[in-house]
Amino acid sequence: MTPDATTPAPPSDDLAAQLTELSPLDPDKPTFLVAASSPSPYRLSQHLRYARELTEVNLVSLFIDHQNWQPWSTDLPPEIRPLVVSRGTGQNQGGPLANLAKGTRVLEVVDRLAPVAVLLTGYNSLGKLRILDGLRTRRIPCMLFADSNIVADNATGPKLALKKLLVRWVINRTGALLPCGTQGRRFFERYGGRADNMFFVPHGPNFDELATITDADVSAALAKHTIPEGRQRVIYCARMVEVKRPDLLVDAFIAIADERPDLDLVMVGDGPLREGLEHRLPAPISPRVHFTGFVNDAREIYALYRAADLFVLPSKWEPWGAVVPEAVGCGCAIIASDAVGAAPDLVEDDVNGYQFRSQDLRDLTDTLRKATEPDALTRLRAGTKTVLERYRTTHDSVINIRRALHHVGAITPSEPTP
Secondary structure, three states: OOOOOOOOOOOOOOHHHHHHHOOOOOOOOOEEEEEEOOOOHHHHHHHHHHHHHOOOOEEEEEEEEOOOOOOOOOOOOHHHOEEEEEOOOOOOOOHHHHHHHHHHHHHHHHHHHOOOEEEEEOOOOHHHHHHHHHHHHOOOOEEEEEOOOHHHOOOOHHHHHHHHHHHHHHHHOOOEEEEOOHHHHHHHHHOOOOHHHEOOOOOOOOHHHHOOOOHHHHHHHHHHOOOOOOOEEEEEEOOOOHHHOHHHHHHHHHHHHHHOOOEEEEEEEOOOOHHHHHHOOOOOOHHHEEEEEOOOOHHHHHHHHHOOOEEEEOOOOEOOOOHHHHHHHOOOEEEEEOOEOOHHHHOOEOOOEEEEOOOOHHHHHHHHHHHOOOOHHHHHHHHHHHHHHHHHHHOOHHHHHHHHHHHOOOOOOOOOOO
16 A cells, blocks of 8 residues: 655754754743643644643643554644654554653653643553553653543453553553543443543544535545545445454355445555455445545545445454544444444444444345334434534543643643633
8 A cells, every 4th residue: 555645754852953843932821731742633623622721731742662563644734733743653653662762752842842631542652551650650640532432441360461461551551541432431441441531532524624525525436546426425434454344244245245236335544355355246236335435534434435325344352443433423324343442432223324233244245134124324414413412511521631731731721720
């Protein structure tokens, strides 16, 4: 897979030089540092919202690695005051010592900027554990984002004992926990996290941006990928890898295709399974299944969602699944496996979609058949609007970041915090 555009050159490895190039900090506002693993379209969308809406702080965005492991081409907007620690593509690149060195460099930035709080994404590397411990030593509150999901929390024996020690150590060094949703909250509660110390900050899009997708955008996306107009569509958007189980969706579509002659399947993404999936399609059905390959442009993906009636994420395991709120925000009905972290928060049974048993082809086939019955898609898509409105009242990342900043004593709320 290669991006649609050339990946931008990363900033200098010299953090001191990068710091001098940041847009000026307002001396009358405290500094809030977000230390993230690497850029991605949904993460940059969130940082832009923080920069524009958290007006009571100076946002500085620090990325531990410049390039995400996905082949996205991502420019870093000056508005978010970006800094980059490493030109690498993976947090474990170079081994444990290199990883610890990255953590040390993050703490050097902390010492330069003296932030009132740090949002750290994840605790799955030695460098991040180093950051957590260093922030505690410096008495700077850490707000920890993690997409941990209780569904896959199946460790036993010595692994469970070690996990308990690690997660409790992490929780004890955290001023506020920022899980994506209810499955994440349940995970941290299992290891001693308190509900009053947690604030939902999910991966996801700027929903207001989704509303700007026009009919012309939709038509252009369909034309680009030679997808015919005037059809009902099921869409998949993820890597074509075993853990995502795109094969389940293709097989379920094949099973009901004769019953749904007006229904097409759009497969967005690329990966090692793609060629095999294309070859397994029966000849009469093949023209109704459209493989787009990797799509680098987020707006193009949103336009493809807008063109679809039903989004399906059949993953064997999915910590969160940022594609689910994207699809909901674009008006799709949803089918997701019960191993998808976002499903309990964004899929209401028979309102806007259904969950099915992970890795169960028969259950997915029956669910897909039910969701595409006459008038079902229209009813479920109407339900998506209700689900989205409810979700945005509880899972808005800016609102909940502001609440977390108040909770750790970094800012004073401008209005009473519920």
